[in-house]
Amino acid sequence: QVQLVESGGGLVQAGGSLRLSCAASGRTVSSYRMGWFRQAPGKEREFVAGISNPGSIGNYADSVKGRFTISRDNAKITVSLQMNGLTPEDGAIYYCAAKIGGRGFDRDYEYAYWGQGTQVTVSS
Secondary structure: EEEEEEEEEEEEEEEOOOOEEEEEEEHHHHHOOOEEEEEOOOOOOOOEEEEEEOOOEEEEEOOOOOOOOEEEEEEOOOOEEEEEEHHHOOEEEEEEEEEEEHHHHOHHHHEEEEEEOEEEEEEO
16 A cells, blocks of 8 residues: 655746645555646546656656756655746645556556645736
8 A cells, every 4th residue: 555645845936936745655655656647627537747767757748848847855754846947737636656667657547556645826
C-alpha cells in the first residue's frame, strides 16, 4: 500500500511561482513511477508531469513544458513540482499519483495510488 500526501498549493498572482510537494509512504515507493495531474472545475483530469525511477528525466504536458519542473528525492521519498510563470489557466486541483511500470506517464488509469489533491489558484 502507498500513501501520497500533497502540499504547497495556494493562491498566487499570474506570473508567480509555487512548489508542490508529494510525500509518499509505503513499501518500495522508490520503485514507483510518479506523476502529477490536475483537474480544473468542469474539465477532465489532465496529465501535467511525470518522472521515472530513479528519476533523472521528466516528462511534461506541452502546456507546462519549460515552466514546470518535476523532481524526486528517493531518500526523502518526495516528489516535487516547481511551477513558474503561472497563468490563470494553471488553476486547478493538483494530484500526485504513483504507478509501477507501464509505458509513458500520461494515462491516469495506469496509476494505482493517488493523493487527496492540493488546490492551486492563480489570479489575473
